[in-house]
Amino acid sequence: MREITYRQALNEALDEEMARDEKVFLMGEDIAIYGGAYGVTSGLLNKYGEERVRDTPISEAAIVGAGLGSALLGYRPVVEIMYIDFIGLCMDQLNNQVAKIRYMFGGKCTVPLTIRTEGGAGRTLGAHHSQSLEAWLMHIPGIKVVMPATPADAKGLLKSSIRDNNPVVFIEHKMLYNTKGFVPENEYLVPIGVADIKRTGNDVTVLTYSRMLLFSLKAAEILEKDGISVEVVDLRTLLPLDKTTIKNSVMKTNRVVIVEEDTKTAGAGAEIGMTVVEECFDYLDAPVKRVAGADVPMPKAPNLESLAIPSVETIVQGIMEVMK
């Protein structure tokens, strides 16, 4: 199987879906001529033309609002919010319109809208361009929240998101675009709402997603040398959560560590951890542990930035703590 980058995988997903369905079109800031801030939409303007790959003014509210409108009219828009840090600007559209309109019209319309965005720290872009805000979105009934970590999952999940008749927020990670992984040549889909066990183990379950999957896998490798067998579950979708996979893993290992890059207080891990307590209380041998981002605005200084998010070392420590 060939190895391609996360960026190429996303580009292929968009390309394939645009070729498959002429109702699929792209909108966003600098996505057409420039090819996207991280190059994901590169080459698509030449292939599909200005009608279907559209640069927009700098207004997130307008981008999502226009996406919603065209979705209601039968298109399958894929709109891009360049940084998740800007999601607040379109939150009314997203929370009050996109997420609710199908429900409020009694199911008479659907919103096949995909909102691509990216988040996370690692490039020392400071407090306005490095946040992980998935927990805000998990709190909105009516949307789905997808956060793939590998090129293969990124491609399969983006294709599923575009084909989904409900709004999906698809959150990429700025540090993953250049990572490589095996991606099948043939067409495939990865279902939304299904987690994936990226490494099997018996002693402790790590529940994680997005870039933290790569850190967690490294931590698991280190701990293997100490005789600790770590199962790493890549949640892939945060909303809806795959409770079945989580439960099966916890029933096996009896210990849980959640690794998340977002700030710890009321973060995604709080929801995941509470789900574990509700669903698997009788199978726990130790308190559920979170290894999460510090409750601070993301520092600009590189040394502080890396201290503000989990590292392989802090993940190893966290796992050791529940293994005591």
Next chain:
Amino acid sequence: MIYEIIMPKLGETMEEGYINKWLKNEGDRVRKGEVILEVMSDKTNFEVESQHEGFLRKILIQSSDKPVPVTTIIGYISDSMDEEIPAIAKEEKQQEASLKEKKPPEEGSLEKKETQFSTRIIASPAAKKLASEMGINLKDIADLKAGGRIEKKDVEDYALHIKEKQMEAGKKIEQLSPVRKIIADRLSWSKQNIPHYYLSTKINMNSIEQMKELSNRQGKDFTYTDFILFFVSRVIPDFPLLNTSFINGEIHQFNSIDIGIAVNTENGLVVPVLRDLRNKSIEEISILRSNAMDKARKGQLEKKDTENCRFVLTNLGMFGVMQFQAIINPPGTAIMAVGSIEKEPIISGEIITVGKTMWVTLSLDHRVIDGAYGGAFLKKLRMIMENPATALL
């Protein structure tokens, strides 16, 4: 509308049952009359049908190792999926009630509270669950462990430790299987509560032996048990008290002559009942008997095959057991234990010949049947078995 699913009471003596398995999942649609779960009681499985149309909303008790008393609510069915299930509401209420019951701490009780706290055993939820399933007291583990939280592994290790200790001591301890538990409970109850007494007689089997040979020559493979069943079912109509159940101080008499036969199976003793034998030919009885034993050995007996058991026949003759006393199978009032058929010298007039004899021992419930009555039954049975022609008279 919400409907309760209860542990049904099938048979007068059924007080509890085991849930074998649910055949429907929570959320499944069920039709009225559709089988939704399997329950085991009195050593037989029976299927429970839904009394209502709707959705199986909640299963309160999954398959059970411990008996569930009859009429216990074990689940809920509702008309639609969005009605609130009372199970949850009830649990909450109970919680509230228990919270209310807790009195506010009195002054000066602080010290007491602290000591209570220090004796609390710290164990993980997984450890607690496993320990309770294995019947292990967490305190025993806490006593061995140097401190810290008891985890699942500690419980597993302890269980292993106990097992090893038992092995060293040359013994092993096992929990009773559900069938064994039912046998244990019923027979203990019977022997402790029913005033048993025993009457034995020796029957000359020469005539039956001849009949058996004759029928064998005709290609009919009747067993001694078939003959005994046949003759007992001819005599019982004259002794109706042997065909009764004793329930709650009342004697229940039946017209139908039903006889249970004790069958040894891999899982233990079971007693299928052969129904309405009064007018059945020996051939019909033989087929009934053979089918029932087959079903019993394959573990396919249903509730209807064993309920309402009264007179029981039990036979250990094939093991060379000459005579034994059996325990009455409640709510029945009589059981007849049949021994091996032995060659013996028989005195008829002044001549000694070699004949075949068989001991039978009747165990009777003295609350219902007096000795003379039982003796008369045995006398009649013996007479008819030794002189089968009298059955025609």
